[in-house]
Amino acid sequence: GESVGLHLPTLSVQEGDNSIINCAYSNSASDYFIWYKQESGKGPQFIIDIRSNMDKRQGQRVTVLLNKTVKHLSLQIAATQPGDSAVYFCAENNNAGNMLTFGGGTRLMVKP
Amino acid sequence: DSGVTQTPKHLITATGQRVTLRCSPRSGDLSVYWYQQSLDQGLQFLIQYYNGEERAKGNILERFSAQQFPDLHSELNLSSLELGDSALYFCASSVGGFGNTIYFGEGSWLTVV
Numbered sequence: 001g002e003s004v005g006l007h008l009p010t011l012s013v014q015e016g017d018n019s020i021i022n023c024a025y026s027n028s029a030s031d032y033f034i035w036y037k038q039e040s041g042k043g044p045q046f047i048i049d050i051r052s053n054m055d056k057r058q059g060q061r062v063t064v065l066l067n068k069t070v071k072h073l074s075l076q077i078a079a080t081q082p083g084d085s086a087v088y089f090c091a092e093n094n095n096a097g098n099m100l101t102f103g104g105g106t107r108l109m110v111k112p
Numbered sequence: 113d114s115g116v117t118q119t120p121k122h123l124i125t126a127t128g129q130r131v132t133l134r135c136s137p138r139s140g141d142l143s144v145y146w147y148q149q150s151l152d153q154g155l156q157f158l159i160q161y162y163n164g165e166e167r168a169k170g171n172i173l174e175r176f177s178a179q180q181f182p183d184l185h186s187e188l189n190l191s192s193l194e195l196g197d198s199a200l201y202f203c204a205s206s207v208g209g210f211g212n213t214i215y216f217g218e219g220s221w222l223t224v225v
Contacts, residue, residue, distance in 0.1 A: 043204075043216035044155070044216045045216070049213065051211070089155065093210065093211070098145075098208075098211070098212060098214065099170060100157060102154055102155040105154065
């Protein structure tokens with residue numbers, strides 16, 4: 001199974017509702033941000049990314065918002081489904097190679 | 113399936129021992145990364161290789177080493193193992209460097225007893 005922090009913040013939502021997962025990043029020099037989804041027993045799966053010259057990017061059912069002023073990133077999932085239940089990590093990249101610095105993760109639980 | 117292959121999936125070994133974790137990157141990817149995921153430290157970057165050369169180093173202990181071979185597969189060597197080294201070790205790969213999407217493998221579960 002997965003190995004994640006024991007004290008992960010948890011977001012519990014009803015199936016069909018929208019979910020918003022927040023992340024505060026640390027390095028003002030970071031200019032590339034990624035959201036990953038990690039299901040139990042699996043590796044992090046790429047969801048969506050955004051570069052610092054954008055403040056919003058949309059994918060299929062997901063939207064990432066970037067607020068560089070307050071160093072905040074959010075992931076919005078529309079019409080949340082049971083299959084969305086997982087731990088979600090934001091990661092930042094400050095152009096020092098391609099090294100990702102991961103946040104602590106948020107556990108999303110979807111109630112049927 | 114990300115296309116990144118890691119072996120073994122699970123490994124149990126005793127303290128003081130040495131293990132080698134193996135990774136095959138996605139076809140065409142030149143960069144390989146190693147990350148450690150533990151309960152109390154989250155996902156931590158260890159080291160990156162690009163086309164056989166070390167590109168970046170993170171919080172990798174001196175007891176740990178890695179290399180990338182000419183066929184681009186990589187190995188992470190962990191020696192003098194301690195109980196605290198028990199963790200999930202991920203390999204990831206990308207086409208190149210900055211800004212390229214990084215894809216993760218399924219990880220190797222290491223338990224040190």
